[in-house]
Amino acid sequence: MSQTQATFGTGIAQCRSDFPALDQDVNGHRLVYLDSAASAQQPAAVIDAVARYQRNDHANVHRGVHTLSHRATELYEGARDKLCAFINASNRAEIVLTSGTTEAVNLVAQSFCRPTLSAGDQILITGLEHHSNIVPWQLVCEQTGAELIVADIDDDGDVNLEHLFALMSERVKLLGIGHVSNALGTINPLADIIAQARQHGIAVLVDGAQGVPHMNIDVQALGCDFYAFSGHKMFGPTGTGVLWGREALLEEMPPYQGGGDMILEVSFDNTVFNELPYKFEAGTPNIAGVIGLGTAVDYLLSVGMDSIYEHEKTLHAYLASQLASVDGVRLIGTAKHQASVQSFMLNDIHPHDLGTILDHQGVAIRTGHHCAMPVMKRFGLPGTARASLGLYNNSDDVDHLVAALEKARQIFA
Amino acid sequence: MSQTQATFGTGIAQCRSDFPALDQDVNGHRLVYLDSAASAQQPAAVIDAVARYQRNDHANVHRGVHTLSHRATELYEGARDKLCAFINASNRAEIVLTSGTTEAVNLVAQSFCRPTLSAGDQILITGLEHHSNIVPWQLVCEQTGAELIVADIDDDGDVNLEHLFALMSERVKLLGIGHVSNALGTINPLADIIAQARQHGIAVLVDGAQGVPHMNIDVQALGCDFYAFSGHKMFGPTGTGVLWGREALLEEMPPYQGGGDMILEVSFDNTVFNELPYKFEAGTPNIAGVIGLGTAVDYLLSVGMDSIYEHEKTLHAYLASQLASVDGVRLIGTAKHQASVQSFMLNDIHPHDLGTILDHQGVAIRTGHHCAMPVMKRFGLPGTARASLGLYNNSDDVDHLVAALEKARQIFA
């Protein structure tokens, strides 16, 4: 069925075999997994690290003097160190482990914003955001009387920078902005945006869920205040994530949740919170998941973030051009800089129907609103079909997708 | 080194071999794991279920039309159904999946209490509680001006019921109480306590972290309003947990976190939250972990909760009597009804030193405050040594512990 041979990404091409889930047939066809933006597959190294940990080293962390507890703590805290280096945080105290991007954003909304926001203050986001970077701000605005304001996006799926900058003022206390749009693939020009926000004294949270898996991240160079991302999108386990925050800000913030591990001393009159990052990590963490996430970091580094970025850039260009060449396909999201994601429509076929027809041919794409309903509304669509790439995809996958679309056209002819 | 043969628990005895982590040497000795109250080991069935899922079926849940997404959703929601039946919830909508007990308690503090508490109101807990059932209430009391009040415990480690009942009044909005104390093993007489609370219209949250792994739980029979527990204490993965709540209460509560999956519809003016239980499950959940937790439920049911309870009851009695027979040992926690946990001191040896000496002989116990500093303070101790049992322990483990204590006595002679 494949029309061309993989013509690029050969250096990275062998990575595909590291991912056991990709080596299967679905509905009688080789699986073509184009849904990594929703959740990525894991290399065997990650799956095995988690299982090995459970078979040999599991115990609760931080609180035990026995050998297993010590081993578990070393592995768990070792993963934190890896994450710290991976995004170039200045200090492991800045790596707060969460259950995902969503919890990380909620933590900032509740611990950074809620105590200080009041009526008249504003939180600024863009029209591109994922629900996880919208609803937490809506909730805190409702709780405090602050106002949520939203910068428009244009027809290509770029944030309208003029509008965004015009909305910035001293009233704005925080800007929440995605690194890469999960719906349209737009890479936001963060350097400019953050520099501008700085001038107004606006704190910046970057939703990096779709950034981290695809490019080298240096939080210090970015200049933001918070950077949030999820383990499961970067080939690590579900139920893991990171909130990176500047130490000085985290230091000032009250804890988010109460419980074990986040305190130094509890009495009924007076409770002393633990130091960073533990102040924000209440209860038994996802130990196995975090250890797996550390292995995912090792894996990504062994492949090389720059190779990944180059590979995906080339492949995305191929994806976009091949899709555009299909009769009746309309690309949704044609921003100047895009990464890994391409949304589209085929004639008037509802994306959900398209998803079923492709799945029937072994091609897994996502269809629907992609947790970005405002983006859909902006384009007047009920949803889109979205193909998204991970480091393991190749041009053959794209060719399969295109071939499968032909069949959809026939059925709905 | 073992002085007696395992003389009971033979029916359940073969379970031990289901747990790979128990089959190892630590410091040259067979591992004797007596720290399940901190975190339990996993049966191979759970470890394998998680790995199998990652190798074959992983994708994001709820939002996808393709085969893997459908499989993942079926497995994930299937686990919810298992949990629902396991604790006899009346309805799967009442099973809110969380990252653990700690998050579950914080959810109730923030979504149930915070919107309605005000100065003059009270939250009632007992002197036995784990930090996870103290600090979330402290935080919400500070946020709302409500008062945290605490029922005393007596010298055996029983809650002083007279005091507890005397503290109940219409001012008390919620009682947070553990099912089983992780520090002292006390099983609270929940039926009486909940009945009494009901008379004052007090909502009751039971911290079931140490209940679920050891006995059959029927939340409807208990009559409480919320029941919280953790996956990793019941032989399931870390990063998983459950808040069970009465549907009518959950229905009224605002969401806890905002994000994907917990909404039906997002626009910048108006966001419609999803129905139960999804309203409380923002973001990509710990899919693999929850699937593993479902397998842990299968495992527990296959062993039988009543057998587990009986086995551990006998073994706990043996543990307590063997410990008490060691010269210089003082039991901490001698409540009428105890489960699975025994704290103790040996002469004036600091528990931490004891932990090291036992670990050196392959015996893993926990030492310190067990995230229950108020209990330690009550007994005037910096911490205790704590041996805790899981279904896989046997009398041989107890004998090893006792033998290892002899060496500690010699060193500190």
Add this chain to the structure above:
Amino acid sequence: MNDTLQKDELRELYREVILDHARKPRNFGRLDDATHTAEGINPLCGDKLRLYLIVDAEQTVVSVGFEGSGCAISMASASLLTETVTRLSVEDADACFRTVTQRLTQANDGASATQETDLSRLRALDGVREYPSRVKCATLAWHALHAALKQSDSKATTE
């Protein structure tokens, strides 16, 4: 790869009658004088529709309309629904809800004997049974029907 078999299965799902109803839904539009109405939402794919019923004094559904948008399966199912339940008693209409949901979620199609109603046109939906992830689309309008018959304004989801 056996393209023929697949195409057949897909054609089973997307039968001509389904495509036809999806493209030209019958009874599409709001009924201003509706006595019963309910919204159906499928958060998975964004299907969203509102059903309008006019029930007369004899408890007969005299008129049915719907508006909304969604995939071919949900639109066709809603359209077929309007044709099926018009002129039925409220009781029979609600029995249809049960029959259809059972029929689509269970392997066999045991149900339809429970009533007199002519459900033959609903056979068009049978292909959905092979696509469990699409059953929600096919049943959405029926859940809305059930909700509408229970109360006058409510929201149904298939989650």
Add this chain to the structure above:
Amino acid sequence: MNDTLQKDELRELYREVILDHARKPRNFGRLDDATHTAEGINPLCGDKLRLYLIVDAEQTVVSVGFEGSGCAISMASASLLTETVTRLSVEDADACFRTVTQRLTQANDGASATQETDLSRLRALDGVREYPSRVKCATLAWHALHAALKQSDSKATTE
């Protein structure tokens, strides 16, 4: 099981001198006229101590005391600390902090040459190196020393 070897390793950790210092800590008690003080907390095992220093005009540590409770290792280490740093210059005392923490956390014991101070009594702590989970106990008092020398009242933890 080779009980002899083990007993030896444990005896290396719990040497007589450690047990002696733990049972009868030297310079135990609050110094009311302290010029510098800091608290050390090890949340892991609940070790908690407060160190008091009197530093004179020449920047010499003229007196050291501590109070608190903890395991044998942390108590003995604090007791040994008070004996070691009394009469040292502030600079040398702080150098001790670095030497001890390095010595206990690194496999080899390279450090002590960096200064003139007599650290011989601290060899008693060397057994701790085999017990990574106990290093925090042994270094707790030293972290408090470092914190005390930096500012007049602060809290140190070994997390």
